[in-house]
Amino acid sequence: MVTTPLTPFKINKFAESVEDTDLARWLEKLMPAVNSRIAPDSQRNFPRWLQALSGLPATDTDSVDLQQDFLTTAPAKPLSCAEQNVIHQSLMGLHPWRKGPFNLHGVFIDTEWRCDKKWARLAPHINLQGRKVLDVGCGNGYYSLRMLGAGAQTVVGLDTSLLYCTQFQAVTHFTNNYNACVLPIGVEALEEHQHQFDTVFSMGVLYHRRQPVDHLQLLHTCLADAGELVLETLIIDGDDPTELIPENRYANMRNVWSLPTVSLLLQQLSSAGFSSSRCIDVTQTTTQEQRPTDWMTFHSLQHALDPSDSNITIEGHPAPLRAIIIAQK
Numbered sequence: 001m002v003t004t005p006l007t008p009f010k011i012n013k014f015a016e017s018v019e020d021t022d023l024a025r026w027l028e029k030l031m032p033a034v035n036s037r038i039a040p041d042s043q044r045n046f047p048r049w050l051q052a053l054s055g056l057p058a059t060d061t062d063s064v065d066l067q068q069d070f071l072t073t074a075p076a077k078p079l080s081c082a083e084q085n086v087i088h089q090s091l092m093g094l095h096p097w098r099k100g101p102f103n104l105h106g107v108f109i110d111t112e113w114r115c116d117k118k119w120a121r122l123a124p125h126i127n128l129q130g131r132k133v134l135d136v137g138c139g140n141g142y143y144s145l146r147m148l149g150a151g152a153q154t155v156v157g158l159d160t161s162l163l164y165c166t167q168f169q170a171v172t173h174f175t176n177n178y179n180a181c182v183l184p185i186g187v188e189a190l191e192e193h194q195h196q197f198d199t200v201f202s203m204g205v206l207y208h209r210r211q212p213v214d215h216l217q218l219l220h221t222c223l224a225d226a227g228e229l230v231l232e233t234l235i236i237d238g239d240d241p242t243e244l245i246p247e248n249r250y251a252n253m254r255n256v257w258s259l260p261t262v263s264l265l266l267q268q269l270s271s272a273g274f275s276s277s278r279c280i281d282v283t284q285t286t287t288q289e290q291r292p293t294d295w296m297t298f299h300s301l302q303h304a305l306d307p308s309d310s311n312i313t314i315e316g317h318p319a320p321l322r323a324i325i326i327a328q329k
Contacts, residue, residue: 066149
């Protein structure tokens with residue numbers, strides 16, 4: 001059991017749910033890094049986010065549905081308009097909401113990404129029943145919770161954004177589900193304290209890595225023998241093993257270092273030690289799947305595309321095309 005001081009997050013509750021397992025002992029080794037990340041002065045807006053989190057009222061939950069497109073919780077008794085307004089205002093205090101959508105006690109969070117669409121393309125190709133899962137770059141944990149809904153035994157999410165970690169705490173305030181946690185650290189923090197998972201997800205991360213094969217090798221070490229990697233990343237179309245290396249921004253995003261073809265991506269996976277890699281989906285992102293909403297009012301995909309041709313970014317590159325690869329250790 002984790003013996004470090006209680007944090008603003010429910011990491012200790014997750015540790016209790018895996019008590020007397022290797023996962024609990026692994027988590028305890030990571031707690032110094034976790035606690036250093038959630039110090040009150042670790043991020044300028046962090047106190048404001050924690051204040052929004054603390055404003056959520058204590059309510060009893062009657063049901064939780066982690067299989068619907070909108071992850072849904074229902075209160076044990078009907079809430080008044082005033083109670084729902086308090087929930088709405090507290091959750092809006094954690095703007096912007098990128099991943100979702102959610103329906104928390106009748107408050108609909110229409111997030112920038114309709115992540116349910118990507119999950120629908122992915123879910124038929126995986127089996128998470130009873131598996132220990134690592135979700136790298138998990139954001140606010142929408143996919144992590146969908147993984148629980150798909151039968152995963154436990155899910156550990158990693159994301160360095162304290163806002164996304166706080167959003168996960170807000171969601172689980174209503175789900176009361178402690179079989180998943182989100183740690184405010186990157187996957188690089190695991191190099192010293194390895195643990196082997198049955199399935200590792202890395203979605204929307206690889207193109208932010210200067211050395212993609214190094215990232216894939218690290219994911220490889222996080223997997224148990226015969227474990228499975230689910231990789232989702234930006235690619236370019238083409239049959240040759242080549243890549244696009246943007247000089248500055250790509251689709252208005254900084255730190256996009258490489259967009260490979262599927263052919264090159266499969267070669268990189270092989271170099272990292274993976275086998276039986278297969279591409280199960282290639283989909284161009286549309287403004288129906290990624291768009292601004294009341295819950296994310298900043299620039300989104302529509303602002304990153306050429307106004308006269310949605311197949312080209314404002315920088316003149318091919319519009320975002322995403323592939324999902326499943327590979328074995």
